Amino acid sequence: MRPEDESPPEGRPHAGPPGLDELLSRVARGDRGAFEQVYALVSAPVYGVVLRVVRDRAQSEEVTQEALVEVWRAAARYDRERGSAMAWVMTIAHRRAIDRVRSAQAGADRESRAARMDVHRPFDEVAESVAARLEQERLRRCLTGLTDLQRESVTFAYYGGYSYREVAELLKVPLATVKTRMRDGLIRLRDCLGVER
Amino acid sequence: MTGQGGGPDVHALAGAYALHAIDDDGELRRFERHLARCAECSQEVRGLAETAARLGQAAAVEPSPALRDRIMAEIGQVRQLPPLVAPSPRSALSGSPARPWRGLLAGWLRWRPRLAAAIAATAVAAAVVLGVVTVRTQTGLDQLRAADREVTAVLAAPDARSTTVPAGAAGGTVVVSRSQGKMVFLASGLAALPDSSTYQLWQIGPRGARSAGLFRQDGTGYISPVVAATADGATKVGVTVEPAGGSEQPTTQPLLLLNLPTA
Numbered sequence: 001m002r003p004e005d006e007s008p009p010e011g012r013p014h015a016g017p018p019g020l021d022e023l024l025s026r027v028a029r030g031d032r033g034a035f036e037q038v039y040a041l042v043s044a045p046v047y048g049v050v051l052r053v054v055r056d057r058a059q060s061e062e063v064t065q066e067a068l069v070e071v072w073r074a075a076a077r078y079d080r081e082r083g084s085a086m087a088w089v090m091t092i093a094h095r096r097a098i099d100r101v102r103s104a105q106a107g108a109d110r111e112s113r114a115a116r117m118d119v120h121r122p123f124d125e126v127a128e129s130v131a132a133r134l135e136q137e138r139l140r141r142c143l144t145g146l147t148d149l150q151r152e153s154v155t156f157a158y159y160g161g162y163s164y165r166e167v168a169e170l171l172k173v174p175l176a177t178v179k180t181r182m183r184d185g186l187i188r189l190r191d192c193l194g195v196e197r
Numbered sequence: 198m199t200g201q202g203g204g205p206d207v208h209a210l211a212g213a214y215a216l217h218a219i220d221d222d223g224e225l226r227r228f229e230r231h232l233a234r235c236a237e238c239s240q241e242v243r244g245l246a247e248t249a250a251r252l253g254q255a256a257a258v259e260p261s262p263a264l265r266d267r268i269m270a271e272i273g274q275v276r277q278l279p280p281l282v283a284p285s286p287r288s289a290l291s292g293s294p295a296r297p298w299r300g301l302l303a304g305w306l307r308w309r310p311r312l313a314a315a316i317a318a319t320a321v322a323a324a325v326v327l328g329v330v331t332v333r334t335q336t337g338l339d340q341l342r343a344a345d346r347e348v349t350a351v352l353a354a355p356d357a358r359s360t361t362v363p364a365g366a367a368g369g370t371v372v373v374s375r376s377q378g379k380m381v382f383l384a385s386g387l388a389a390l391p392d393s394s395t396y397q398l399w400q401i402g403p404r405g406a407r408s409a410g411l412f413r414q415d416g417t418g419y420i421s422p423v424v425a426a427t428a429d430g431a432t433k434v435g436v437t438v439e440p441a442g443g444s445e446q447p448t449t450q451p452l453l454l455l456n457l458p459t460a
Contacts, residue, residue, distance in 0.1 A: 030277060032269070039265060047260035049253035061264050065271065072272040076280035079356060081375050083243050090250035091217075098217050139255040154216065158252050163220035164213040176209070183212030183245070190248040 020085035021078075028076035035072055042086070043068065046093040053097035053161035063100050067093040084196070094158070101161045142192035150185030153178050207231050211238060215245035234359060236459045281355040281376060347424040350374075351381045358458035371434050371455050373427060380457070382423045382434060384412060387452070390438065397439040398423045399447055400431035401454075409434065411443045432457055 020041055026034035046067055051060040070092050078088050143151050149171070156167045168178040210219065210228050219225045232239045351357060354374030361370040373380040382398050390396065396412040409425035435451035437444075 028277070028280065032272070035272060036269065039268065043265065044257040044259045045254045047264070048256040048258040051258055052253075052256045061260060064260055064264060065268050068268050069271050069275055072277065073275050074278050076278055079376070082356075083246060084250070086254065087247045087250035090253040091246060094249070094253060095217055102220065135251070135257075136255045139251065154212075154252070157213065157216040157218035158249055159256065162218065164216075164218040165220065167218065176206070179209040179213055181212075182216055182218065183209055186212045186215060186245045186248050187241075189252075190244050193248060193251055195244055195247045195251060 020089075021080055024071075024075045024078050024085050024088075027072060028078070038071065038089075039068065042071070042089045045086070045090060049090060049093055049159075050097040052159040053094070054100055059100065060097075063096050064093070067096045070096070098161045102163075138193065139189075142189050145192055146185050146188055147181075149173065149177070150181045150188065153181040154185040154189065157182060208238060211241050211245055215242055215249050217249075234361065234458075236358075236360060236456055239358075240459055347379070348381050348422050351377055351379045351424065360455045360458050362453050362455050369436065369453055369455060371457060373458050375427070378427055380409070380425055380427050380434070382409070382425075382436075384420050384422075384436065387412070387420055387436070389414060393441050394438050395441050395443060396420065396452075397437055397443045397447070398425065399435045399437065399451070400425070400428040400457075401433040401435055402428060402430035403432075404430065406435070406447050407431070408443060408445070411439075412436075427457075 023034045023038045047064045050063045054060045156162045164178050168175045351374045354377050356376045357374045359372045362368045368386050369384045371382050398409040399406040400409045410423045413421040435454045437447045437449045
């Protein structure tokens with residue numbers, strides 16, 4: 001049975017802002033006006049996630065620029081069968097951010113980043129839009145439902161940009177445990193958020 | 198690790214993969230190969246990647262207005278990538294005429310080692326037959342070329358995904374390209390049938406079975422791949438034995454059933 005055949009759970013939020021799919025297909029045809037609308041929809045999430053990983057504002061703007069230019073360049077390669085348009089954009093942004101820190105940062109530097117991270121308060125920026133605030137609130141509630149190890153494994157990896165090996169080292173737990181906690185933590189989060197599959 | 202074969206340890210990487218937390222290239226490639234043949238895993242990874250994206254969305258921060266101007270200026274100088282399409286028939290056939298999709302298949306299979314093992318026998322048989330046919334009849338070759346172009350296009354599609362039932366008594370591999378809207382079914386280990394009957398391929402979904410075509414069998418017992426348009430909602434493919442000419446609906450129990458890869 002395909003997931004589309006199931007009735008959606010109540011109150012399920014949409015997977016991305018409406019119309020991003022359609023806008024991307026116009027961008028793929030070289031439509032700059034459509035790209036401006038894409039920019040309006042995704043620039044804050046993209047910059048936000050890059051900033052979480054990279055930390056430095058100037059570098060984060062550079063990485064955001066790289067990621068959004070990549071969205072322009074590769075728009076024709078977006079395949080809606082493989083996931084939502086927002087997830088596609090966020091994947092590009094997150095990968096770019098991780099590439100930046102993995103190539104640039106030495107161990108000591110990364111540990112100081114770890115020290116600055118507070119996994120119990122994963123959002124240190126106050127969201128500016130109502131929608132983002134609601135999203136934060138929902139996510140905060142769902143993160144509370146994870147075990148400490150699940151939450152730390154997921155947030156160190158995603159917001160910290162750490163590999164699972166690094167997370168295992170930081171948290172002093174076996175590799176297999178971290179892998180498992182990343183997976184079951186994300187699964188619990190997915191179910192709590194009612195993410196479309 | 199339980200190695201190439203997968204196993205629970207490979208599945209456990211789905212979370213790390215969705216979080217981009219695998220920093221070992223070899224391990225990443227192994228996991229992606231596993232994903233390519235595990236429909237359930239790619240479904241899970243998709244859901245987990247959507248979840249990770251939500252973590253990102255919750256961290257939204259407005260960038261400076263100057264960034265927008267810089268990006269709009271830069272895209273004016275960046276050439277866009279074309280959509281992913283299969284290579285044109287001409288380029289696909291630029292090699293020797295007798296082996297239009299063999300080389301492509303080999304290249305494709307390098308990334309899908311288990312699939313390679315499962316259909317190696319089919320590929321070799323096809324190569325031999327194609328060679329024989331080249332010297333046999335021009336008409337036969339033309340027919341094969343037309344069929345091969347279709348096979349090639351599906352195998353070459355960047356979004357080609359496969360499911361394999363390892364050859365035992367009867368096995369097969371189905372390769373689906375959603376962008377092409379087509380699937381290729383390569384049978385292996387099917388016994389030659391008398392002229393009075395034929396193997397028929399079905400796509401099966403919530404609304405029942407729909408014929409995806411008949412298998413052609415030549416004098417040597419070689420069974421050609423079947424190419425068909427993917428039917429909406431189909432989740433499985435099956436093979437049955439039917440009277441020569443095929444049937445409207447399956448009249449016998451399927452010899453094999455495969456889940457269609459979902460992504």
